[in-house]
Amino acid sequence: MQTLRLAVVPLLLFFFCATLVAAVPKVHSVTLGPSRHVPYTPPEANPDNKSDEATTLRVRGLFVDDRQREWTVGEMHEVTDRSFVIRRALRINDALPGESIRWSWQPGPWLLVDRVTGHITALHLPSYDPDVSDAVWFRDYAAYCGVATTGKGGLVAVVAELGTRKAVVQKVIGPWPMANAPHPVCSPAKWQRTPIRVTFDLTAGESMTLDVLGASSFIEEGESSDQ
Template identity: 45%
Template sequence: MSRTVGIFLFLIGVMHAEAAAKPHVISFGKSTAVKWLTGANEENAVELKVRALYVDARLKEYTLGLPHDITDRLFVVRRAYRLNDTLPEDKAPQWRWQRGGWLLVDRSTGHIAQVALPEFDPYYSAVTWYRDYAAYCGMAGEGKTPYVLVAQLGRRKPIVKKSLATGKTEGLPDSLCAAPRWQRPGRVTFEADGASLSFDVRGQTAGPVVAEAGEEEDSD
């Protein structure tokens, strides 16, 4: 009897081990065009391309744009979601698509987590990724002070956070500043307030690039 129980427990352990070792399948669905309402009175309809994100053939999230590989195991992708826009007097449900933040996906475990980017605004911020760094313009404080920021995955505080003189959004998406530009090995350039700001990012630190030094490098 004890031998039978031992064999049974052994088989259970083998099955659990096989289940734990089974790789997860991460896949995206077909791109679907949806309308995203923008502007102060939501008077402008912008077309977004939305794709479903599946883990083991199960729908987990909706996404926008192309994913960015952090490593061969991890990638980030922009999230999209439907917001309930139904009023109490509406007879039928009303739903509207919205842009969300960013998702971190682990291909090995199938785990999906939301990325916390400091001062990120889903409407006004345009993010450019490089390695595990995200560069963008965001807003903070009661007065909604605009900043240029560089954040690193896994860190709560941004590596770069510099305030801008003005924050002319004009009510348009991604209008705090143009999408930042990255250069190897770790230089990022922001175009905001009619000026260019560059920073050299090294590990968990960063420093501004002096204009004269940049001009000398260009002339070499």
């Protein structure tokens, strides 16, 4: 009986230590790789503009635990001390039926990345159009020109907030599609901190300033991990 008791003790210690190890959350490493230039054709390409800036994108790999999860383009925006947003870069097959595969790089939607859990979430910003919208971030708000898909439609000024499905502010600023529309249609939005407001400038039109009311939404930063 004494021998049985001595054998049970190490077994209990093993299960106890295994439980402690399982309870410790996994720490993830989220990094951006080195940049590389890839060929790019913008939606409204000017054939006379053949500069590197107009015909290439600077993309970087997004790595979680040394495993590449996405390609990204542009700079990240720190939302909180544990999460940031960055735009995804897509490789799209641009071949017509019957043609060989023809890969084309394009800027895609925005991603929300949690450094602690390693979780990556694709953001579905309201009225966001990759060919029209150029999101400018402040705190957890994104301001951009978008294309309304409901009602009468039109070109709209949008302020979206993480954690909400509907736009905080959305106002029609012009018809869409727009005849002889310049590219880009809007200049990057300009933010003001106190009071919180944002100004939109149409490339060929008047400016519009909108107030943003309310406090920041609750961003869901969960404890579950993407292992």
